[in-house]
Amino acid sequence: MERTLSIIKPDGVKQGLIGEVVRRFEKNGIRIIAMKMIRMTKNQAKGFYAVHEKRPFFDSLTDFMSSGPVVVMVLEADDVIAKNRTLMGATNFEEAAEGTIRRDFATDIEKNVVHGSDSPETAAFEIGYFFNAFEIAG
Numbered sequence: 551m552e553r554t555l556s557i558i559k560p561d562g563v564k565q566g567l568i569g570e571v572v573r574r575f576e577k578n579g580i581r582i583i584a585m586k587m588i589r590m591t592k593n594q595a596k597g598f599y600a601v602h603e604k605r606p607f608f609d610s611l612t613d614f615m616s617s618g619p620v621v622v623m624v625l626e627a628d629d630v631i632a633k634n635r636t637l638m639g640a641t642n643f644e645e646a647a648e649g650t651i652r653r654d655f656a657t658d659i660e661k662n663v664v665h666g667s668d669s670p671e672t673a674a675f676e677i678g679y680f681f682n683a684f685e686i687a688g
């Protein structure tokens with residue numbers, strides 16, 4: 551069993567997509583083993599996205615991610631990092647496959663509804679950023 555971190559971003563929460571995203575995970579055999587709604591400060595968003603610190607979109611991205619509530623979840627399933635990335639679709643929604651979350655609901659490359667860890671190492675860091683062992687029910 552593998553674990554990954556998923557975030558429903560502020561644009562996803564504002565569009566009323568919490569239920570839709572959760573439904574897609576559950577329908578595809580992904581178990582949600584931890585979940586909470588939080589609002590990040592700018593500094594918390596900077597810490598989360600520290601790998602992107604040097605990218606030109608860093609300031610805008612961390613403003614956006616701290617602009618409203620997000621839902622953070624720990625997902626569990628076999629091969630869940632890849633499964634989640636398939637369900638999300640490409641970062642740029644214009645390149646995302648039909649039927650993916652981003653293709654269906656994203657409005658630009660930044661406001662792309664969901665985030666998912668991209669490797670086991672990133673997943674371990676990202677899960678630990680938001681959850682302690684007592685908060686993970688699985």
Ligand code: CMP
Nearest residue numbers: 602607611641659660661662664665666
């Ligand atoms: P995410 O998967 O959360 O990882 C980094 C985020 O930066 C990405 O989704 C987008 O929300 C945002 N972003 C904004 N511009 C770009 C860009 N040009 N390339 C990649 N990510 C971008």
